[in-house]
Amino acid sequence: MQIYGNFGSGNCLKVKYIADAIGLPFELREVRSRSGETGTPEFLKLNPAGQVPVVILDDGRPLAQSNAILRYLAQDTRFIPADRYEAAKVDEWLFWEQYSHEPSVAVARARVVYDKQAVSDLDPNLVMQGNKALDLMEQALTDRTWLVGEAMTIADIALLPYTRQAPQGGFDLSGRPALLRWITACENQLGLPAFSAEN
Incomplete structure (x- = not known):
C-alpha cells in the first residue's frame, strides 16, 4: 500500500496508526498540501478533491478521506466492533x-x-x-x-x-x-x- 500525504497531518497520521496496528506494510509518498502538490493533474487523478491522505491499495485502486480509509483498513479487525x-x-x-x-x-x-x-x-x-x-x-x-x-x-x-x-x-x-x-x-x-x- 502507498500513502500519499505527510505525517505532519493528523489525518495522515490516522492512516499510519491503523496500518502499523494491523501490521500492514506501506510506502509513504510525501505530499504537502501547502506546496501545491495536491493540485497537480497527477494528484487530482487520485483524489479530485485535492486532499491528503490518499492511499493506493495493493490492487491499484485509490481511496481518499482519512476516516473512510480507517474503516476500509480496519474491516474484520478488532478495531471495529462486531456488535x-x-x-x-x-x-x-x-x-x-x-x-x-x-x-x-x-x-x-x-x-x-x-x-x-x-x-x-x-x-x-x-x-x-x-x-x-x-x-x-x-x-x-x-x-x-x-x-x-x-x-x-x-x-x-x-x-x-x-x-x-x-x-x-x-x-x-x-x-x-x-x-x-x-x-x-x-x-x-x-x-x-x-x-x-x-x-
Missing part, C-alpha cells in the same frame, strides 16, 4: 470528528504551527468551538477508557492525532484528566512515545 450498535457508535464519532473536532482543533493548530499566528490572535469563535469539542470528549471519557465499548476502536484512532496535538494550537489539556488518561492509553496501545507540544 452493530457499537459499530454505529464508532461511525458516530468518525462523523463528529470531521464535522466538529477537526475544523476547530486542527485548524487552530495549523494557524499556529504553519501560519505562525499567535495563539492570542486566533479567532475566539474557533477557540471556543475547539474547547467545546475537547470538553465533549472529556465528558464522554470521564467514566470509561475508550470512546466505544471496552477496547480501542478506530473512533479512538481517528480522534487521537489532533487531540494530542491540541496544545500546539493553544488548547490547555491540563484541566481535562480523562482526556489525558485516554491519550496515554492510546499511546500505550499503539506503541507511541508520549506526545510533546514541542515536537
Whole structure:
C-alpha cells in the first residue's frame, strides 16, 4: 500500500496508526498540501478533491478521506466492533470528528504551527468551538477508557492525532484528566512515545 500525504497531518497520521496496528506494510509518498502538490493533474487523478491522505491499495485502486480509509483498513479487525450498535457508535464519532473536532482543533493548530499566528490572535469563535469539542470528549471519557465499548476502536484512532496535538494550537489539556488518561492509553496501545507540544 502507498500513502500519499505527510505525517505532519493528523489525518495522515490516522492512516499510519491503523496500518502499523494491523501490521500492514506501506510506502509513504510525501505530499504537502501547502506546496501545491495536491493540485497537480497527477494528484487530482487520485483524489479530485485535492486532499491528503490518499492511499493506493495493493490492487491499484485509490481511496481518499482519512476516516473512510480507517474503516476500509480496519474491516474484520478488532478495531471495529462486531456488535452493530457499537459499530454505529464508532461511525458516530468518525462523523463528529470531521464535522466538529477537526475544523476547530486542527485548524487552530495549523494557524499556529504553519501560519505562525499567535495563539492570542486566533479567532475566539474557533477557540471556543475547539474547547467545546475537547470538553465533549472529556465528558464522554470521564467514566470509561475508550470512546466505544471496552477496547480501542478506530473512533479512538481517528480522534487521537489532533487531540494530542491540541496544545500546539493553544488548547490547555491540563484541566481535562480523562482526556489525558485516554491519550496515554492510546499511546500505550499503539506503541507511541508520549506526545510533546514541542515536537
